[in-house]
Amino acid sequence: MSERRVRVRFAPSPTGALHIGGVRTALFNYLFARQHGGDFVFRIEDTDSNRFVPGAEEYIIESFRWLGLKFDEGVSFGGKYGPYRQSERREIYKEYVTRLLDAGKAYIAFDTPEELDMKRQEIQNFQYDATTRSLMRNSLTMSKADVDALIEDGNQYVVRFKVEPGEEIHVNDLIRGDVVIKSDILDDKVLYKSADELPTYHLANIVDDHLMEITHVIRGEEWLPSAPLHVLLYRAFGWEDTMPRFAHLPLLLKPDGKGKLSKRDGDRLGFPVFPLEWHDPKTGEVSNGFREQGYFPEAVLNFLALLGWNPGTEQELFTLDELVKQFDISKCSKAGARFDFQKAIWFNHEYILNKSDDEIAELFAPIVAGNGVEESMARVRQVVHMMKDRVNFVRELWPLCSFFFVPPIEYDEKTTRKRWKADSPQVMNELAEVLEGIEDFSIENQERVVMAWVESKGYKLGDVMNAFRLTLVGEGKGPGMFDITAFLGKEETLTRMRRAIEVLSADAAAQ
């Protein structure tokens, strides 16, 4: 077989918001495609009309736009293998269903849901397969004339795949190795339903992977049970030679305890499991998104890349390009990957540190303006420079930094009780005078002069600084005092000090 151009696909069903596990699957497909110079295809698997949710497709596209994962072809991107939406490929699937029927690899079955239910009650662990199909109403047990007559009369039917018993099926998985399964345990899966003239997932998935020349199927572990049937379908069509290689990615597990990560875990522990906020059109429920929570898309991708894969080194921070170079599908783990959302927060923090002050200032400036403060970008950047290492998200900056821009109106009670002593008004008045006399208001010079004054007076440095902080910030937080005063400037510093002395002395007198 000649080397085929690598082609992978991400093939979600538009049944709601894209789960973060789906994003991880798409990312691994993307990395694989890029590192092999191949194509990354976006297919919509919407043959189950009962589960279709309006807006889901647009949501998925918007998610990848935000994340910066680009598809080469597919729904909304075009390409020569289209259409890429399965609901637009009905006629194609019909042709392939007919092929299987003509070759005797599939058969028509008329059993109604009620009849199937009855059989289930009659026979323990009933499954439609080689041992039971002879008891059912299908084209294997009925004459061709009867079958034709039933169809003619408008009876609904399904087409089932005829699984031959006694075979060993090998799924050759890039992560799990040779997975062997006995065909006897498989049931004769429905491939097509006359009622809506649509194929089921299994048939459409295989036909499309074949026609779209997909070379590698990289998807979540939950699809592993379908893989043996898929292998049989490739064989039934005679497509063994171009059967894609499989890679079933490990499950994402709850941050705590056992089992698969679910939306409920996110609600319970307070983290998103969707890339973007999702408004459920049926229930009206709004679910949190990584974007709206203030995560950087690069941080989300970096975090997801290490769920089920690791480079075998200590490195944790990767650009997308580095991931493309280093990612190795065969090194993915078989065991589930714990979804440690604290780690996601850590990644976002690291990305804040790695971004320039300018980049963060660009994001913070609108928040400052939104709080009614007019400040130059240079001043916003100055605050960002002092404070960005203290936050995990840009949105955390304002509550932490607002005092730079807005003078305190109130003074935190607890801090005041602790830090504002009987002699504080007098000491602060003296300090204000000292500061007023400083010509060069640089951080270094202020520090030198103030320290000398504290020493000459025999004051306790801690007491002075704590009271000083209270006058400028209104509470006990913030960076170094002279970082604050240098930013505020002499005039604003003195105004704040004098006001605090007045208010706090009046408060003390009233008590």
Ligand code: GLU
């Ligand atoms: N439509 C399936 C899904 O929703 C695709 C599974 C596969 O990749 O084969 O994930």
